[in-house]
């Protein structure tokens with residue numbers, strides 16, 4: 001066996017000398033210690049552990065060493081690299097901890113500080129409830145109709161079969177704006193030559209709709225109405241109504257009843273229903289009061305002394321508004337042939353509905369404009 005061919009062994013490499021390896025290690029550790037941020041440490045990491053770092057380059061030289069020197073140099077470089085990686089990891093942990101501590105302080109939110117944000121507003125619940133009711137009917141194909149609040153007496157009364165002697169026409173309920181003699185063509189008289197009143201219901205919008213539209217007519221008329229009532233817990237001289245009018249061929253009271261049931265079920269829940277009680281309105285014949293199942297006891301208090309209900313006085317029903325089949329005289333006043341067409345109508349107050357639906361106890365809260373009342377209702381759109 002021949003001796004190793006010494007002439008192939010390269011000379012001892014400068015880069016692999018122990019003091020050089022130690023210097024590389026110490027320089028790396030010093031660079032890590034000097035890095036005062038994670039970014040700076042990243043740079044030092046690339047410089048001292050990357051592919052072109054002095055230790056990596058030294059490592060490459062090992063392969064060319066004579067066999068007896070390989071193990072020795074390999075061990076030296078390996079240990080140095082181990083120490084460098086350890087130093088890097090330790091500094092990394094230190095800098096990350098410093099950063100976390102700093103972020104905690106910098107990004108802390110003092111929830112007790114006073115703030116100057118403009119408080120979020122809210123829509124008035126009468127508006128949102130009215131829109132919700134409108135939506136129910138729009139979904140069934142009704143149109144929303146509006147009309148003037150200062151209204152011709154003819155639209156507010158005469159066309160609705162409320163004759164000159166009807167008590168509702170007297171001073172007791174109605175705000176008069178202009179009499180027939182001084183109105184002539186006053187704003188709102190609609191050229192009818194009649195006086196002008198603040199409308200006492202939104203029924204005149206139904207008349208305007210029936211006159212303006214092609215048949216059949218399906219309209220829902222929300223709006224502000226006026227009556228000479230004192231403001232108290234259950235009355236306000238300015239309030240809101242929703243009235244509905246349907247005129248078509250073959251409409252019956254069954255259609256009216258089904259429409260009412262659908263409305264209260266949409267607003268109060270699937271088990272709700274309505275009840276009609278005979279009544280009189282000049283503009284409908286037959287006419288009825290419409291009641292809905294008590295929204296609190298849902299009828300469970302009736303004949304049940306163990307479970308009395310204050311809301312409906314244990315009657316099981318709550319009065320909601322008026323309704324009926326449109327009086328043929330009203331149809332005629334609107335130019336509709338009562339022999340061919342029939343119609344139904346109903347109307348009710350939104351304030352009362354809001355009291356039911358949200359347990360509002362005092363109507364004055366609805367008109368005073370205090371945001372503490374409206375805010376809990378939020379921004380329902």
Ligand code: PHE
Nearest residue numbers: 201203322323324345346347
């Ligand atoms: N217009 C009536 C009112 O304001 C309500 C109503 C409308 C009654 C339609 C019957 C039919 O009291």
